[in-house]
Amino acid sequence: MLVSTKWLADYIDTKGIAPADLAEMITRSGIEVDAVIDRSHGMTNVVVGHVLERVKHPEADKLAICQVDVGEEVTQIICGAPNVAAGQKVIVARPGAVLPGGIKIKKAKLRGEESNGMICSLQELAIEGKLVPKAYAEGIYVLPEDSQPGADALELLGLNDIVLELGLTPNRSDAMSMLGVAYEVGAIISEEMKYPEVNYVSSSEVAENVLKLRVEDMDANPMYVAKVVKNVVIGESPLWLQQRLMAAGVRPHNNVVDVTNYVLMEYGQPLHAFDYDRLQTGEIVVRTAHAGEKITTLDDQERELQPHHLVITNGQEAVAIAGVMGGANSEVHEGTTTVVIESAYFNSASVRQTSKDHNLRSDASSRFEKGVDPNRVEAAAERAAQLIAELAGGEVLHGSVKVDELDKSQKEVVVSPDFINNRLGMKIPLEEMTSILTRLKFDYEAANGLLYINAPTRRQDIQIEEDIVEEIARIYGYDEIPMTLPVGETTQGGLTPYQAQRRIVRNYLESAGLHQAITYSLTSKELAQSFALESAPVTELLMPMSEERSTLRQSLIPHLLEAATYNVARKADSVTLFETGSVFLGETAEGLPHEEEHVAAVMTGKWLDHSWQGERKTVDFFVLKGIVEGLVAKLGLDQFVTFEQAQVDGLHPGRTAVIKLAGKFVGFVGQLHPTEQKKRDLKETYVMELNLAKLVTFSLEPLVYTPVPRFPSITRDIALVVERGQAAGALQQIIRSAGGKLLKDVRIFDLYEGDKMEPGQKSVAFSLTYEDPERTLTDEEVVKAHSKVLKALEEQGNAQLRG
Amino acid sequence: MEAQLQQLKQEAIDQVQNASTVKELQDVRVAYLGKKGPITDLLKGMGKLPAEERPKMGALVNVVREEVTAVLDERLVLLEEVAIQQQLANESIDVTLPGRPVKTGNHHPLTRVIEEIEDLFINMGYQIAEGPEVEKDYYNFEALNLPKGHPARDMQDSFYISEDILLRTHTSPVQARTMEAKGGEPIKIICPGKVYRRDSDDATHSHQFTQIEGLVIGENIRMSDLKGTLSIFAKKMFGDDREIRLRPSFFPFTEPSVEMDISCFKCGGSGCNVCKKTGWIEILGAGMVHPNVLEMAGYDSKKLSGFAFGMGPERIAMLKYGVEDIRHFYTNDVRFVSQFHRTEV
Known part of the structure; x- marks a missing residue:
């Protein structure tokens, strides 16, 4: 809403308050002034x-x-x-x-x-x-x-003017008019406002004798007022009218149309002018449209109507879409001599739907859909009749043609001053409250310790006690509200164990060298399921803005890879990113997708670069696997987690491990398949994704201390010759289970696959630590345990001690 | 024999003085004072002396022995010092060479902001509540006093999955769900999370962004409590000398509704480019929970009242760190993210 301060002065004396100061006062008490525009621009x-x-x-x-x-x-x-x-x-x-x-x-x-x-x-x-x-x-x-x-x-030209641009919230449709703004300013600066005087001499001819009116849908159109003005001369409006319209952001057309727009801006009541002769029938019938009925609107668009659209007709064909836009067939033109002025109350939901269906928002529809003041419908018609008589030289026929079943009563709200003060945490005296109500022009009565308030119909937003609380507070001033804190029981704040663990996971990954990324949840249908840990139906948007953002993701990896490509293309020599976030799988009983929180990472390029000491390393499988192992250890899950060689779509078939927690699949780590790497302009790239929810909700025994060993341990190193395909992890497993209670630790310390081995064989060396917490081990005990291990290795792993 | 002894002493002392390394000195010690050395030999040979001479000779030998030892020890300290100096000189390195890098990453700036806000409210007794990102229309709109066809729904254009399911447009449905679950009990929560709106991505819009909201419900919760709480937040987040002001606004789920501005942290209120010359920066929306929202979740709005507030971590991060384009948060450019490495407390 653009408010010319010169125009506003017709209704309220702002007593020389500078427009910028007035803007600040308006903003602070309820309606945000988005801009203060000097129309002279310093000319x-x-x-x-x-x-x-x-x-x-x-x-x-x-x-x-x-x-x-x-x-x-x-x-x-x-x-x-x-x-x-x-x-x-x-x-x-x-x-x-x-x-x-x-x-x-x-x-x-x-x-x-x-x-x-x-x-x-x-x-x-x-x-x-x-x-x-x-x-x-x-x-x-x-x-x-x-x-x-x-x-x-x-x-x-009226350009020595300051215009206030109001940013109106949907509840303050009352301020979509100059009169509404005048009321608001009057309340703020405690000043009386004045209405325009409406008087004109009407002719003896009775309007009802020349125009018939029928409304078929009283719910959608509970009030319709038509005035008839004869012998008008269409022409340019006087300059004062033109310049006010331009200040309000409306293009001047001709005196009749300009008057309807002027009154729309002044009263907030949309009006429409028909050419009486072009109506042809001397009749107006308001009804819902027939299926397939068509109308060409003033913007020269042909529009097809639906049965829930309300139309104004001449009894035969549509001449306007009610509350939205007039039809070209009944438009006022140069030769018009008799005009019908329509002022009506159209149901807000109906106009809203119609305007949405036609993707057509007008100054009229934007007011109707928020609800106009029932008590200004007829007044606005009279004001327009007066101005047309004045400016287009017409004769206003006697009376109005009218259908009216509209409820014009005021809403009563009963509220106690204590309630207002309790809700605000203030002690505003009753007299102060009633003074504010007076300034707002709200009728009230103070009785029995209560305020009986009748909110004016222009303020459709005043419905409940809390609305009065707001009115009192905003005029009294929010700066006056003291600062307190809630009293009552103190509460224990904190994170849930899950939330705390998630933070630990993030902090760990960051300490391990990865940056946190946040990527989009919406992706293309094509990418939605790639790298998903499980196969589930996807969730798609009804009306996506683009194919690229049409489907909810089932894995975090595709967008992390996009980020990797983005960074590599910008010459990053190292990309190490992780993300925690939801993936969306299938559907729950509630009808919503099952949201599961995952953690994923992508790594490529340089890992360690300490070149002057000759230490350099690019990211490889074991760098990322080590980070995953560290993560599960941090969560206390190391003894429950296993890695198994596996094949995952999109990953390198020989360099991928699935990760199992207590035997159940929770994720994978591996190298991106070389063809996938090439597709994304990436060099060797490693990814992992884990079901974070499953990791952090795994039930563990409480941490209890184990005594630090008091007796020395004994270490035995062995080098084994095995087939090249033999997994070292399996050998380790054999050693663990054969080693018995005394075997404390098994570590792999060497792997050799060089020329000294027979073809197809390799050597893996383990370091075994034996220990007894109760006493010093004897040689015989160690020999006994160790030979069991060697036997098991030979029998189960086909492993020979290397000579 | 005495003369022999004196000569030995002189010899030994000469040798000690001539020794230039610790090793040489040790050799001298072994040579003269060792078990097979001449002084020990002399002591062994005392058995051949007449008994009355033995004590005198013994004492003399011991004196010589102590004298030699003392000279030797003195020399040893000196030579050890020399040796250490030598070693240190040899071991000297160029300490200006770079250390072995320890690679570390860091929080995304939005997480940094969100955790800072979470922690600040946790210390005031709030719990963190979370909920689904794909929501029912009921929790996203209807339970928040936004029935179907409500004009304020235009304020938030949504991504629908079906007629009744959509990507949440704010984190308020978490409030609605929490209220429903609490069954009339007091609440004090912070709800952070991702939200989605049908906006084309540009410098100031993102179809995905984050929100963090707060909700307090209890007996006689007042608007002054909201103001006091927000003031603490503003000071902790933006500096102790921040002032706040409330401006009336409109949200369907609160009544009264306000927007909160803070005094500009860059210019202190005198006007600059950050606050667009106004001295104030809009930070968040808030209000007293609308009675319809309370009633719909099963609360007696006559007995309990509450306040709620909501803000955008993107906006806060943009203001705090001077980020000019919201898309930076979702591009994950390492050169951007890694700038948020250092801590700030």
Whole structure:
């Protein structure tokens, strides 16, 4: 909503409060002023000129040499506008003038001819092209004939004005009108506001005799008022009206249409004017549309209607979409002599739906869909009749043609002053509250310790006690509310164990060298299921904005890989990223997808670079596996987790392990398949994904201390010759289970696959630690345990001691 | 014999003085004082002396022995010192060479902001509540006083999965779910999480972003409690000298509704480019929980009241760290993320 402060002064005296200060007061008490716009844009030296003579420039077809009376002198100005003509009163920027954008006007010579200034279009005075009346859209603007040469043109055009741009929230539709804003300002600055005076002489002819009205759907249209004005002369509106409309962001058309728009802005009540003769039938019938019925609206669009759309008809065909836009077939035009002014109350939900269906939002629909003031419907029609009579010379027929079942009663809200104060944590005296209600123009009665309030119908947002709390507080001032903290039981704050563990996981991965990433949950249908830990139906959007963001992800890896590609393309020599986030699988009983939190990582490029000491390493499988092992150890799950060679779609078939927790699959770690790497312009890249929820909710025995060993341990190293395909992890497992109670630890310390081995064989060396917590081990005990291990290795692992 | 002894002593002392390394000195010690050395030999030979001379000779030998030892020990200290100096000189390194790097990563800036806010409220007795990112229309809208067809639904264009299921447009459904689950009991929670809106991604819009909301419900919770709580938040998050102001606003789930501004942390309120010359920066929306929201979740709005607030970690991170484009948070450029490495307490 654009509020011209000059226009606003018609209804309220703001007592010289500077517009910027007024804006701040309005913002602080309820309606955000988004911008304070100075329409003069610092312009100077712009005056009225009288074009006395216009001759074609001898050297240029498109230029004209004009002799212009600018009050103090007659001066020559070269003008390029096609519509400049002798006799016109025009806008002249004199030499020394500054126009918007800092353009300075100087005396100049144009193709040999002197030019002392510029004849201006409205666009050159910073009026948006779409607001300039069509007749002047392509040229200079022509001022009224009675304008005085040399007079201040900015004053005449109303450009010495400050406009407040209000950012209205949906509840404050009352401020979508100048009168509404005047009420609001009046309450804020404690000043009375005044309504426009409406009086005119109506003709003896009775409106009801020339127009019949029938409303078929009283729910969608509980009130319809029509006024008939005869003998109008369609023409340009007076300048004051045009400039107010432009200040409000509305393009002037002709006097009748401009009046309807003016009253819309003034009262907040949308109006529509029909050409009575083009209606043809002398009848208005409001009904729902027939299926397939069509109408061409004022914007020259043909629109197909549906049975839930309300239309205005002439009894036969649709002439307007109710509350949204008029039809071209009944539009007021140059030759119109009799107009029908429509002022109606259309149900907000109905208009909202219709406007949405046609993707057509107008100044009218945006007001109807939030609810207009029932008590202004008829008043606005009268105001329009008065102005049309005044400005288009018409005769207003006697009375209105009207259907009215609209409830115009005020909403009663009963609230106790204590409730208001308790809710605010304040002690506002009753007198202060009633004074605020008076300023707001709310009717009230204070009795029995209660306030009986009748909220005016323009304030449809006032429904419950809490609404009154807000009204009192915002006018009293939110700065006056003290600062306290909730009293009552103290509560224990904190993270749930799950949340705490998730933080531990993140912190661990960061300490281990990975940066946290956050990627999008929405992905393409194609990527949604790649790398998913389990196969489940996908969740798709009904109306995606793009194919790329159409489906919810089932794995975090695809977008992490995108991030890796992005970074590598920007010459990052190392990418180490992880993410924790939800994946979306199948459907729960509630009908929602099953959301499961996962953790995933991607690593590629340099890992360790301490080059001057010759230590360099790029990321490999064991770097990432080590990080995963560290993670499960941090969570106390190391003894429950196993890694098994496996094949996973999209990963290198020989360099991938699935990860199992207590035998159950929880994730994988591996190298991206070389073809996938190539597709993404990546070199050797490693990924892992784990079901985070399963890891952190695994039930563990409480941590209990084991005594630090008091007796020495004994270490035995063995080197084994096995087949090359034999998994070292399996050998380790054999050793563990054969070693018995005394075997404390088994570590792999060497792997050899070189020339010294027989083809197809390798050597794996283990270091075994034996220990007895109770006493010093004897040699015989160790020998006994160790030989069991060797026997098991030979029998189960086909492993020979290397000679 | 005495002369022999004196000569030996002199010899030994000369040798000691000539020794230039610890090793040489040890050799001298072994040579003269060792079990097979001449002084020990002399002592062994005393048996051949007449009994009355033995004590005198014994004492003399011991004196010589002590004298030699003392000289030797003195020399030893000196030579050891020399040796150490030598060793240190040899071991000297260029300490300006870089150390072996320990690779570490860090929180995403949004997580950094979210955890900071979580911890701040945890210390005030709040718990962290979470909920699904794909929600029912009921929890996302209806339970929050946004029935179907409500004009305020336009404020949030949504990604629907079906007619009744959508990607949540705010974290408020977590509040609705928590209230429903608590069955009329007091609540004090913070709800962080990802949310989604039908916006084209540009410098100030992202179809996915994060929110963090707070909800307190109890007996006689007042608007002054909201103001006091938000003031503590603003000071802890943006500096002790921050002031706050509330401006009326509108949210369907609160009444009264406010927006909170903080005094500009860059210019202190005098006006700069961060606060767009106003001295104030809009940080969050808040209000008193609408009675319809309480009643719908089974709370008696006559007995209990509450406040709620919500903010965008992206906006806070953008303000705090001067980030100009929201898309940086979702591009995961290592050059961006790694800038949030250092701690700030």
